[in-house]
Amino acid sequence: MRCQTCGDATSPEIDHCPRCFTPLGQPAVRPGLPTYRVRGIGLAANVAVGATAVLYLVVALSSLIGIVLARRAKANDDPDLLVGAGIIVAVVAMIMTVVHLAAAVLVIIWTWRARRNTDAFPGAEPAFRPGWAIAGWLVPFANFVVPARVVAGVARDSLWRRATPALVSVWWCSWLVFSVGERLASRADGRAYEKLAEIPFNDAGYQAYVDMYQDSLGRATLPALGCVIAAVTLIMLIHRISAAQEARIDGATPQWPIAPVWPAQTWPAAPAAQPASAAQPAPEVPGVAPAS
Template identity: 60%
Template sequence: MRTPLAAPHWTVPMLCQTCGDATSPSFDECQNCYTPLGQPAVTPGLETYSVRGIGLAASIAVGVTAAFYLLSSLAPVAGMVLARQAERDGNSEVLLGALLVEGLLTLPFVVAYLAAAVLVIIWTWRARKNIDAFPGALPVLGQGWAIAGWLVPFANFVVPVRVVANIARDSLWRRSTPWLVVVWWAAWLVFSVGERLFTRKNDLEFARLPETAVDPEDFQAYVDYYQGALGRNAIPAIACVVAAASFIMLIRKISAAQQDRIARATPAWPFAPVPGGFAPGAPGTFAPPQPVAAPAPQPVAAPAPQPVAAPAPQAAADTPPASPQVPPVAGGTIGA
């Protein structure tokens, strides 16, 4: 006697609720986004923040700041032109125009820099706050460092990059720090340190210039100063542009990834939910009770008038009465 074969056991792979990839029971987390098996995209009950709008505003502010700094670093070009003009005219007061141009270009940079700093700090705090609600995330520093890290002296050379690297890893599904974070912070350090050093160098060189230019040698000294300042400004200017471009890319990537993950945690009903029950087509998803509209009153049709039967005429008095009815007999007919 042959033993019947057992029916094949088919297993349906579980899909990750964060990235949608098929997961394997051999691992306790998704191999794509590192979300623990069975966990939702966002931990219920933990607050999340929108980062798309503030990220766009911060990106624009960072770009505008870099543009204004690039213009201010080119201010020595105007100084060289005015120094040569002063030499031709023999008028040293023309040199004051170079200081005016530098001030007009520096003021917008300072305003844009302060606005960008505020927006970047807000964006960093919100993005850092969001990863606390992402199952599988590995926070390194507390939420407060997302703000204090930019403001505390000396700590602002290390803490901001650690916070942003942590945000990037947990938002972009990486276990290692993305290279874009390294490029951004390296360029930022070159800009921050170089801008301070070269600004001090320019101030010392300017203090050695003659207060009142009289002969051609004095005017040439101003031309040489502005040429040297233009070359010194080139290094922090290039670093500023690289840092701004890489940071804008980081903001856009992280903001888009976080918004997409938060959107996955928002229930979307494929059908109208059943009041107080489960939504069809979405197993395991509870539909909140919905108000049920009262049915509209239906018009009641008036009963049709029934015809009134006329009374039967009375039989004539002289008509003989009908013979009495005979009870029915089996096999017979009714009536006589």
């Protein structure tokens, strides 16, 4: 007897498939339970996650532009160059924030769909309800643990693992480094910027802007590294989980559709022939004698 999920040979001595853990005799997908396609939304999420990582690197490196412009402002005694540096950094940060929010929404939708699919997989052992795929990101303090545990469960049940893949741990640790580090660095940059003179009048004032951008570049190094690692590992996870779930759902779906059975068309029955005795007399025609 072969497993209906992975196709490996099974033994009656074990009540489940040794490879994919599907109980013996169970289909790959439980009939009657809804499943969702995750390849398309996963691809969109991966594009948004990758774009967020690239834009954050641009934001972190935009401090280099600030350093160059601040030094030129100091050399030329031109405070307008400082305004240009601030505008460039603010515009890039705003674009990154918009893309980051779009990536968050797409990842949450993908996580919810992938988690719902595991309910239809025999042998899956989800630890959290599908609603936590959304609420886990929004509830304070829970968002430090729950999203990782939801994705870990989805990865185990989709990739046929009993232990959580190491890729999940690397993703979540690097995400925490990015998330916490970015907030701390942003607050520190805000406090440093508030201490600067709006219009510097001497070399010391211009040098304060140069030092501020240099410190900002240093503070963004660790969050930028965490952002890149988190983005790469999350893209890999979404791709692998989506491919595994799509293959399982497709394997449980008939490849050839069954032709629909149309109801037989009914025609009105012909009227029954009347007996001769009950036949109606023929109509009389004027000028013609009836037959005797």
